[in-house]
Amino acid sequence: xxxxxxxxxxxxxxxxxxxxxxxxxxxxxxxxxxxxxxxxxxxxxxxxxxxxxxxxxxxxxxxxxxxxxxxxxxxxxxxxxxxxxxxxxxxxxxxxxxxxxxxxxxxxxxxxxxxxxxxxxxxxxxxxxxxxxxxxxxxxxxxxxxxxxxxxxxxxxxxxxxxxxxxxxxxxxxxxxxxxxxxxxxxxxxxxxxxxxxxxxxxxxxxxxxxxxxxxxxxxxxxxxxxxxxxxxxxxxxxxxxxxxxxxxxxxxxxxxxxxxxxxxxxxxxxxxxxxxxxxxxxxxxxxxxxxxxxxxxxxxxxxxxxxxxxxxxxxxxxxxxxxxxxxxxxxxxxxxxxxxxxxxxxxxxxxxxxxxxxxxxxxxxxxxxxxxxxxxxxxxxxxxxxxxxxxxxxxxxxxxxxxxxxxxxxxxxxxxxxxxxxxxxxxxxxxxxxxxxxxxxxxxxxxxxxxxxxxxxxxxxxxxxxxxxxxxxxxxxxxxxxxxxxxxxxxxxxxxxxxxxxxxxxxxxxxxxxxxxxxxxxxxxxxxxxxxxxxxxxxxxxxxxxxxxxxxxxxxxxxxxxxxxxxxxxxxxxxxxxxx
Amino acid sequence: xxxxxxxxxxxxxxxxxxxxxxxxxxxxxxxxxxxxxxxxxxxxxxxxxxxxxxxxxxxxxxxxxxxxxxxxxxxxxxxxxxxxxxxxxxxxxxxxxxxxxxxxxxxxxxxxxxxxxxxxxxxxxxxxxxxxxxxxxxxxxxxxxxxxxxxxxxxxxxxxxxxxxxxxxxxxxxxxxxxxxxxxxxxxxxxxxxxxxxxxxxxxxxxxxxxxxxxxxxxxxxxxxxxxxxxxxxxxxx
Numbered sequence: 001x002x003x004x005x006x007x008x009x010x011x012x013x014x015x016x017x018x019x020x021x022x023x024x025x026x027x028x029x030x031x032x033x034x035x036x037x038x039x040x041x042x043x044x045x046x047x048x049x050x051x052x053x054x055x056x057x058x059x060x061x062x063x064x065x066x067x068x069x070x071x072x073x074x075x076x077x078x079x080x081x082x083x084x085x086x087x088x089x090x091x092x093x094x095x096x097x098x099x100x101x102x103x104x105x106x107x108x109x110x111x112x113x114x115x116x117x118x119x120x121x122x123x124x125x126x127x128x129x130x131x132x133x134x135x136x137x138x139x140x141x142x143x144x145x146x147x148x149x150x151x152x153x154x155x156x157x158x159x160x161x162x163x164x165x166x167x168x169x170x171x172x173x174x175x176x177x178x179x180x181x182x183x184x185x186x187x188x189x190x191x192x193x194x195x196x197x198x199x200x201x202x203x204x205x206x207x208x209x210x211x212x213x214x215x216x217x218x219x220x221x222x223x224x225x226x227x228x229x230x231x232x233x234x235x236x237x238x239x240x241x242x243x244x245x246x247x248x249x250x251x252x253x254x255x256x257x258x259x260x261x262x263x264x265x266x267x268x269x270x271x272x273x274x275x276x277x278x279x280x281x282x283x284x285x286x287x288x289x290x291x292x293x294x295x296x297x298x299x300x301x302x303x304x305x306x307x308x309x310x311x312x313x314x315x316x317x318x319x320x321x322x323x324x325x326x327x328x329x330x331x332x333x334x335x336x337x338x339x340x341x342x343x344x345x346x347x348x349x350x351x352x353x354x355x356x357x358x359x360x361x362x363x364x365x366x367x368x369x370x371x372x373x374x375x376x377x378x379x380x381x382x383x384x385x386x387x388x389x390x391x392x393x394x395x396x397x398x399x400x401x402x403x404x405x406x407x408x409x410x411x412x413x414x415x416x417x418x419x420x421x422x423x424x425x426x427x428x429x430x431x432x433x434x435x436x437x438x439x440x441x442x443x444x445x446x447x448x449x450x451x452x453x454x455x456x457x458x459x460x461x462x463x464x465x466x467x468x469x470x471x472x473x474x475x476x477x478x479x480x481x482x483x484x485x486x487x488x489x490x491x492x493x494x495x496x497x498x499x500x501x502x503x504x505x506x507x508x509x510x511x512x513x514x515x516x517x518x519x520x521x522x523x524x525x526x527x528x529x530x531x532x533x534x535x536x537x538x539x540x541x542x543x544x545x546x547x548x549x550x551x552x553x554x555x556x557x558x559x560x561x562x563x564x565x566x567x568x569x570x571x572x573x574x575x576x577x578x579x580x581x
Numbered sequence: 582x583x584x585x586x587x588x589x590x591x592x593x594x595x596x597x598x599x600x601x602x603x604x605x606x607x608x609x610x611x612x613x614x615x616x617x618x619x620x621x622x623x624x625x626x627x628x629x630x631x632x633x634x635x636x637x638x639x640x641x642x643x644x645x646x647x648x649x650x651x652x653x654x655x656x657x658x659x660x661x662x663x664x665x666x667x668x669x670x671x672x673x674x675x676x677x678x679x680x681x682x683x684x685x686x687x688x689x690x691x692x693x694x695x696x697x698x699x700x701x702x703x704x705x706x707x708x709x710x711x712x713x714x715x716x717x718x719x720x721x722x723x724x725x726x727x728x729x730x731x732x733x734x735x736x737x738x739x740x741x742x743x744x745x746x747x748x749x750x751x752x753x754x755x756x757x758x759x760x761x762x763x764x765x766x767x768x769x770x771x772x773x774x775x776x777x778x779x780x781x782x783x784x785x786x787x788x789x790x791x792x793x794x795x796x797x798x799x800x801x802x803x804x805x806x807x808x809x810x811x812x813x814x815x816x817x818x819x
Contacts, residue, residue: 050628061626063771066758067673068625070635070680073758077631087628160811167798168815178815181800184778190789205798212800213819214808221805223773350783351767357776390771393681396757397750404731411728411746413659417753418765425766 018044018292021277023263023307026115027558028544028565029298030240035569037253044290045245045255046279048262049087049111052118054231054242061085062230066392073392081392085231086110086119094454098461105462106509107302113259114241118231121360122238124164124209124559126155128173131553138377141439144550145522145531148175154563162238163215166207174366180213182206182362186355188346188386188429189363195487202368206361209238218247226389228359237359262455265311266295266541272315274541280455294540294572294581301547302445305517306460309447321535326528327518328446330439331464332552334513335380336506337474339481340430341490342402347427355387367554376472379554380435388426396421405491431484433477436554437470439516464508474505513557518547532571533564540581544568643682643689648696649675654712656752658719669752672759678751688747695744775802
């Protein structure tokens, strides 16, 4: 026992030198794995969670019925309900984070191969030309060092490689692409289209990475169960494991996956260049080292910032890549505010058909506003939900609660409860506004030296507050939702949140679009990476998650993470060829 | 009268068999040594840690035999069985409530206290425990507690009101998340299919129509199996 304890204290170093170590296997890491492996490089992927394959019947939740579980789908184990395919949510056992007093940030982590791509909404929106030039547009934040034209070729290739349904609408800031045909709207979506029209709000088919049509012979086609959040067993939705990492392995790529391996820091040599990473194996709780010529961080915006800040050395006393002191700064999530209403026109529905459809919305509203006439910058898009979905825990709990809107009694018991349930089934429509907050230096994460996780790694402390601009945007969302519900002849389900509730503005982190912690730029004094996502300070370390985003758009970030990861991967391949790194 | 009695017997029997299941448990240290039941018949995509917690909850017992029987009786007063899709017993509602009480312990005081209130009330008014009272007596008790004040937070209302609200909620949600309840609801999803829009008669019923221009852009399901190809402008060719 004594001797084995001594062994445990030693850091185990592997002798193999990989071409590239990729930390994290989500959207950014998955794409880098695919591109770099396809180029013939020898890759190690280091993932903090277990192996996961959506097709494995042991872990699969797709097509389960509520009664397959004693809790009928309740969310006691998983924040989005027990069928949701994310191992971890805003809380992860043994991996705490802390806050500066009086501030909030909720940090979602999915500890599994593929990360959050296994459960996300698959809403896949390109950033538009305006989204890369925020400062030029309205003076807030900073411009990106690149523009839409730099990213467009990668968006195009991405559409074809992964598959996304949608339509070419010729909209300036919601660019066209190579879309699969969208599904037809559901009934509540027709009500939405009509309601929005009355207010002059545009509605177009949704843009989601689900295969409504075959794109290759390795992936299945959508069979319309509406359960993309459970991760598709026939790979008809995009998940980084099923669509990037497995194909990279299948086509003969050299990809070694280290699972349950929590990276602590990037190691460096005397010159301060990266030599690899050190990580904790969660199973034996020992520290190991891997070596590589290039290190690619794709651990998620905040996790990658944490790794950099924890990678202190005499060459990089302020953390790796942090001579600018910008690592962790400019953290920003999408804004979000929601409302829902009961629509009398959608009551007493025929249940003669299956309207599960694809996961999420078949239609949505891209931003339509004219900011010169508004009291906030940037915009938001509207996501729509509703329909006759699968009943799970909570369904029918307040069976006739809506009676109060129609002057009828609420409560009671007996046979009439069955009629109440059916009367209101599918009659609710809901909206989520998802918008752009401004990136600010004052919103940041940093290392909390007083606290470590179960693996002994110092944790992040968050410091994040919304400003008036985001609050005003949320107010606009609420006013819009009120009008939309009214247009549809509906009744809002809850009181409109007012000023004292920040107009229902979600807490930072709740929309799970956090970006900006290692922003890119041309000036090493004010940015962490260059425009190819290479650290200014260390030329063989790259970041391919949402950390390098200069600004979020009124879009979801995943499609841009992948396009940029592909672009950065091309650059890495080129630089290796030229022996620059 | 006879029919009522037979329903009661079935219910009491169901309550008892639910308890027999719990009676099989061994002490908790032994249970925790078990390897997570990856081969369990009711496997539903749990992680090892989640399975461990399930085993732990299943080894616990929240309600005694009398309480389980009372829950069974009350749930069928709340949602009487109806042909052809049965009621709370066929939907396994009593076991569901037992499980949820353990899964969400915040409910326990309301549930246990409410059951005590129910018997106290029935004993006081009718000299008999709630489960053994006549349906009319049971309904008389329920009539007093089944209407909550919708303008006031539930937590600020009497315990028995909160209890009934919770029991009704658990009963209805338990029923409609069961196999029989889903059949009663008529939900047609959760199975592979090809979505091709809302049926015409449903559109008609709600006074809706598809915009032909919109539909023209949507997927032609007869070609879903043909691999997508585009021209250089992003126009789908296949």
